[in-house]
Amino acid sequence: MPIEMLIDTHVHLDAAEFDADRPAVIAAARKAGVAGFVVPAVARSNFAAVLALAAANQDIYPALGIHPLYVDGVAEGDLAQLDYLLATAPVVAVGEIGLDHFVAGLDRAAQQALFVAQLELACKHRLPVILHVRRAVDAVIACLRRTRPEAGGIAHAFNGSRQQAEQLIGLGFKLGFGGTLSDPGSRRIRELAASLPLESMVLETDAPDMAPLWARGERNEPANIASYASILAGLRNTDVASVIRVTGDNARAVLRLPQQQG
DSSP states (O other): OOSTTEEESOOOTTSGGGTTTHHHHHHHHHHTTEEEEEEEOOSGGGHHHHHHHHHHOTTEEEEEOOOGGGGGGOOTTHHHHHHHHHHHSOOOEEEEEEEEOSSTTOOHHHHHHHHHHHHHHHHHHTOOEEEEEESOHHHHHHHHHHSOOTTOEEEETOOOOHHHHHHHHHTTEEEEEOGGGGOTTOHHHHHHHHHSOGGGEEEOOOTTSSOOGGGTTSOOOGGGHHHHHHHHHHHHTSOHHHHHHHHHHHHHHHHTOOOOOO
């Protein structure tokens, strides 16, 4: 079985932090065994950059959406443009979308209206969604119950309770695990990673953000996902090849990515 089945289901390769050495970063991740990169947009202003990266690299898959942190900058026509691109571009998901109740000063009502509008677009185009869920898991679940994309999706950087995890899984979502697995202090997340069904999990880096413990304060890179797979295997007392295979299959299934060749 080839090891090149790792899928980084959440990596911002278009970010300015990679401008100086983006090809080298991608090459290093491929060398580490990464077979696919899912790059979610965060605002209309980076839709074109995400699509261009995907057009230039067969193993980069674009997702388009408007992140809740950018709610104040949403302009007339942004959702119409998103609607158009979801219909015409090779997009694998609507994302990164959701709710953020951690950052102070964000209009929660406006966030929710934007989130629901994008869920409706996901339903319209029969696409999965990539969720941003920070200190807002119950609110996100409530929105999903009212406007539920049949294609499911991924709860990025899941940091909720077991009950919330089970509710999201029941709604057809995979849970994204990444750099927090490297921190022994993240006991609840590590326990969930050890005990939830492996079939409910995908791996992610969120690079350049959410660096692992050994690179705290530094730029995160997609190559680190190979280490995350090893950590997850250790937490589950299983072999890393199985973790790579199952999480890769999970990502391909929920995002309808091409199957691994070879």
